[in-house]
Amino acid sequence: MGPVGGLGLAVVAAAVAVGSCGRKEAPGGSSGVASSASAAASVSAAAPVAATAKRPPAPPGDAERGKKLAQEHECHRCHDGAGLTAAPREKHCFHCHQQIVTGEFPAPKHALAKWRPNVAPVQDVPTLEGAGRFDRSWLFAFLQEPHDLRPALAPTMPRLAIDAAEAADLTSWLTRDATSVEAVSLEGASLERGRELLEQRACGICHELGGAPLPQRPGFTGSETQRKAATLAPDLRLTRERWEAAPLVAWIQDPKRLKPDTLMPSMGLKRDEARDVAAYLLRAPLAPAAPRPVPPRLPLLERRVTFAEVDTAVFTKICRHCHGNEDAELGDGGPGNTGGFGFSPRKLDLASYAGIAAGLLDTKGERASVFAKLDDGTPRLVAVLLARQKEEAGRPDPRARGMPLGLPSLTPEQIQLVETWVSQGRPR
Numbered sequence: 001m002g003p004v005g006g007l008g009l010a011v012v013a014a015a016v017a018v019g020s021c022g023r024k025e026a027p028g029g030s031s032g033v034a035s036s037a038s039a040a041a042s043v044s045a046a047a048p049v050a051a052t053a054k055r056p057p058a059p060p061g062d063a064e065r066g067k068k069l070a071q072e073h074e075c076h077r078c079h080d081g082a083g084l085t086a087a088p089r090e091k092h093c094f095h096c097h098q099q100i101v102t103g104e105f106p107a108p109k110h111a112l113a114k115w116r117p118n119v120a121p122v123q124d125v126p127t128l129e130g131a132g133r134f135d136r137s138w139l140f141a142f143l144q145e146p147h148d149l150r151p152a153l154a155p156t157m158p159r160l161a162i163d164a165a166e167a168a169d170l171t172s173w174l175t176r177d178a179t180s181v182e183a184v185s186l187e188g189a190s191l192e193r194g195r196e197l198l199e200q201r202a203c204g205i206c207h208e209l210g211g212a213p214l215p216q217r218p219g220f221t222g223s224e225t226q227r228k229a230a231t232l233a234p235d236l237r238l239t240r241e242r243w244e245a246a247p248l249v250a251w252i253q254d255p256k257r258l259k260p261d262t263l264m265p266s267m268g269l270k271r272d273e274a275r276d277v278a279a280y281l282l283r284a285p286l287a288p289a290a291p292r293p294v295p296p297r298l299p300l301l302e303r304r305v306t307f308a309e310v311d312t313a314v315f316t317k318i319c320r321h322c323h324g325n326e327d328a329e330l331g332d333g334g335p336g337n338t339g340g341f342g343f344s345p346r347k348l349d350l351a352s353y354a355g356i357a358a359g360l361l362d363t364k365g366e367r368a369s370v371f372a373k374l375d376d377g378t379p380r381l382v383a384v385l386l387a388r389q390k391e392e393a394g395r396p397d398p399r400a401r402g403m404p405l406g407l408p409s410l411t412p413e414q415i416q417l418v419e420t421w422v423s424q425g426r427p428r
Contacts, residue, residue: 061170093125101123185245
């Protein structure tokens with residue numbers, strides 16, 4: 001699918017209010033949190049352990065079935081690596097965006113200049129290499145209930161249609177080549193020294209640490225490599241959910257040993273220093289995470305709203321690449337039309353007034369209106385937009401998968417525009 005003036009294909013893991021070093025609000029933010037200096041001062045070797053409660057172990061899975069599932073759910077449309085063949089450019093969610101930014105995409109210069117600002121924030125996503133470094137129980141849970149990991153990355157991992165057995169198979173496949181690491185004990189490690197090392201090595205250039213913020217020291221060089229590294233950097237608050245001590249110490253000492261294509265540099269730490277940093281990230285007390293509020297639902301506008309206005313502000317800008325016209329998009333109308341990411345074709349074309357009016361295929365394969373009202377009176381088209389806001393707040397709506405899939409929710413004003421247009425009878 002071509003980059004028709006919008007944000008491009010909606011997806012993944014990725015977890016962008018982007019810009020070269022832009023940040024989304026960190027999980028937990030910094031509200032009510034002491035300064036980094038006082039945060040460091042409050043931690044000592046005798047500080048109480050504040051690690052996340054252990055999850056039940058992930059059930060065993062079949063790695064071969066996991067690979068087949070990865071192909072069926074088209075993980076290669078977003079992620080490179082792990083032995084999957086990359087999707088062709090017209091079906092890849094990010095490669096075409098990268099080529100637009102670099103000027104390699106086969107299109108006129110004026111078109112590239114028009115598209116570049118729209119797609120630049122949506123060109124990065126982690127590879128699947130080295131996933132064996134993570135705690136299997138966390139990965140198993142994350143595949144079923146994904147959440148935002150990276151404050152500077154706009155896409156997030158979408159909610160896929162997988163069950164626990166499939167998540168176990170995918171976990172087994174992703175962790176099949178886990179690098180063996182030396183066992184380690186954090187007994188006697190200095191949390192205070194770990195905090196000092198995080199600040200000395202200026203980890204705050206790329207990372208956030210929700211609950212005990214790191215100083216955002218100057219040092220961003222503006223290089224493409226550092227821009228991408230900062231965009232993909234996770235919130236270190238989540239370390240205790242994702243890592244066991246031994247692989248974390250190995251990672252801190254030599255990241256490329258566990259993930260050869262990582263942009264994380266080696267900080268030149270000795271093993272005891274890596275233990276101190278790991279102990280701080282896994283055990284330091286953190287301020288409670290502030291819940292993310294669901295944005296207010298704005299009242300209907302009193303003025304007339306036309307399809308042309310909604311199309312320009314929402315459908316063309318955000319929705320069309322997943323719900324496009326297959327005849328105009330090389331036969332692929334996107335996962336929301338012709339199917340993809342493990343979803344059946346729903347035949348919902350948001351590229352024209354007639355396409356939207358035609359509705360979608362329901363689970364029985366019959367045509368249904370996207371304007372049909374749910375039990376609470378909300379039109380389904382509006383409900384899925386509101387559901388995305390709830391997903392971002394950690395409260396998924398069981399009635400609907402939020403849209404846009406894997407991308408930031410629409411603003412309250414954009415949803416207000418759509419809802420007003422629907423309520424007015426959808427004038428052209």
